[in-house]
Amino acid sequence: EKRKAKLVNEHGQVLTRVVSIDGEQEQLTKEQLMKKEASLPQGFTLRKVSTDPLVFRVVPKTDKSAGGNQPGAAKKLAPPPPPTKKRRKPEKGVNERGKKDGEIKCSVKISEHDLFVKVKNALRMVKKGSDVKFSVELTAQEKGGLESQEARTGVLESVIEGVEGLAEASAMTHEGRRSYVMLTQV
Structure with missing residues (x-):
């Protein structure tokens, strides 16, 4: 079984890793994470990068490649799949045989x-x-x-x-x- 890696501080609180715009990393508790999100400069937000371990990154809201607050922006990263050919269904009665x-x-x-x-x-x-x-x-x-x-x-x-x-x-x-x-x- 795969064990989830959880970082825990000395008080038993689960820590979350946050990567700033400069690339600096910090370990924050849930309360500290909420304060950090509220104190971010205007035009920036936290985006979840990984769930195991839980990692957030500070990204500009307008950055489409990072996802920002725009719904579905992360889905736009991957190119759409190539169109598939639709197989023509034979018309009824064309290739039918009376009896086998x-x-x-x-x-x-x-x-x-x-x-x-x-x-x-x-x-x-x-x-x-x-x-x-x-x-x-x-x-x-x-x-x-x-x-x-x-x-x-x-x-x-x-x-x-x-x-x-x-x-x-x-x-x-x-x-x-x-x-x-x-x-x-x-």
Whole structure:
């Protein structure tokens, strides 16, 4: 913790440091400080320079750099911050998309439980209003032959059975190594 430095005289009174115009420093009690302020020549005032320890400086009232009695004069010492660029907000309707699209991918070697979890996630996305593309992709080793075509069709048929009544499934589409079904909200 930071300890505040307080100057105390032999009577236990807290002392305040005052710096005169000439740069001379004195240690004054609160009562002496009030008398000093009242006895200052016309056109001069006390300005608080520091709070820890408490330090005052005698300054001319018209001295803007010292603050004087003018409210807000100390704030004028620092230059104003540079203006910031305002970001333009896009107009409504300009870059909006009608519906969000999501895609869930799997391979033909997917286990029954993993397929169930993916169908469940697809249904969650459909309920939020997204269209979901459920795709089955073949790897280079699995590619080719009637068996791979049947395997893709089998996976997609089980997806269609899983979403029956909860989402609408489009017809199966086959494109090269990939087959997919689009799931939409009922």
